[in-house]
Amino acid sequence: DQQVKQNSPSLSVQEGRISILNCDYTNSMFDYFLWYKKYPAEGPTFLISISSIKDKNEDGRFTVFLNKSAKHLSLHIVPSQPGDSAVYFCAARQGGAQKLVFGQGTRLTINP
Amino acid sequence: EAGVTQFPSHSVIEKGQTVTLRCDPISGHDNLYWYRRVMGKEIKFLLHFVKESKQDESGMPNNRFLAERTGGTYSTLKVQPAELEDSGVYFCASSQDLGSGYTFGSGTRLTVV
Numbered sequence: 001d002q003q004v005k006q007n008s009p010s011l012s013v014q015e016g017r018i019s020i021l022n023c024d025y026t027n028s029m030f031d032y033f034l035w036y037k038k039y040p041a042e043g044p045t046f047l048i049s050i051s052s053i054k055d056k057n058e059d060g061r062f063t064v065f066l067n068k069s070a071k072h073l074s075l076h077i078v079p080s081q082p083g084d085s086a087v088y089f090c091a092a093r094q095g096g097a098q099k100l101v102f103g104q105g106t107r108l109t110i111n112p
Numbered sequence: 113e114a115g116v117t118q119f120p121s122h123s124v125i126e127k128g129q130t131v132t133l134r135c136d137p138i139s140g141h142d143n144l145y146w147y148r149r150v151m152g153k154e155i156k157f158l159l160h161f162v163k164e165s166k167q168d169e170s171g172m173p174n175n176r177f178l179a180e181r182t183g184g185t186y187s188t189l190k191v192q193p194a195e196l197e198d199s200g201v202y203f204c205a206s207s208q209d210l211g212s213g214y215t216f217g218s219g220t221r222l223t224v225v
Binding site: 002004034036041042043044045046049089091097098099100101102103104105 | 121145152155171205216
């Protein structure tokens with residue numbers, strides 16, 4: 001029973017364009033969502049997060065949108081740069097619990 | 113500030129053998145977590161230590177896995193005996209307090225043959 005799903009295993013985007021990564025969740029008790037970025041042979045690094053009381057959070061080129069009614073969030077990267085090529089994981093947390101529930105990841109490739 | 117350090121980076125063992133993974137968290141971080149990613153799938157929670165105590169071990173797959181955190185510092189995760197399905201990348205993470213984000217280590221890639 002996978003509670004966080006990233007249905008696109010891979011995504012290819014041209015440099016300078018917008019990258020949109022999607023994530024769906026099933027557990028309505030999740031109240032905090034995070035995006036992590038992972039390069040090969042490295043651990044995931046935190047990118048951006050959003051609380052369930054908000055519908056948008058922006059940090060530089062990165063924006064996360066949350067649609068609670070649809071149980072859907074997305075990460076927008078604009079403009080996309082070659083260094084953004086990595087695997088992106090969506091994660092969720094419930095209440096005071098510290099454990100994160102991750103999706104399967106989406107491999108983003110930015111083409112020059 | 114040194115990051116989260118994991119040893120070894122890679123380990124190849126035969127089915128039935130024992131392997132011990134080690135994690136050194138960031139100094140001063142009371143919270144330590146173990147996660148695992150199997151076969152390119154999602155990263156799954158294994159357990160959470162607060163200092164030397166197991167706060168949540170709901171993700172431990174079975175009793176072949178034993179995690180310890182000596183004196184609230186480094187942690188070890190022992191797999192005994194290892195099975196083929198234990199292959200994957202084991203990540204450790206730490207955080208200073210419950211409200212702060214995690215810092216992950218680079219992981220240990222375990223291959224059971």
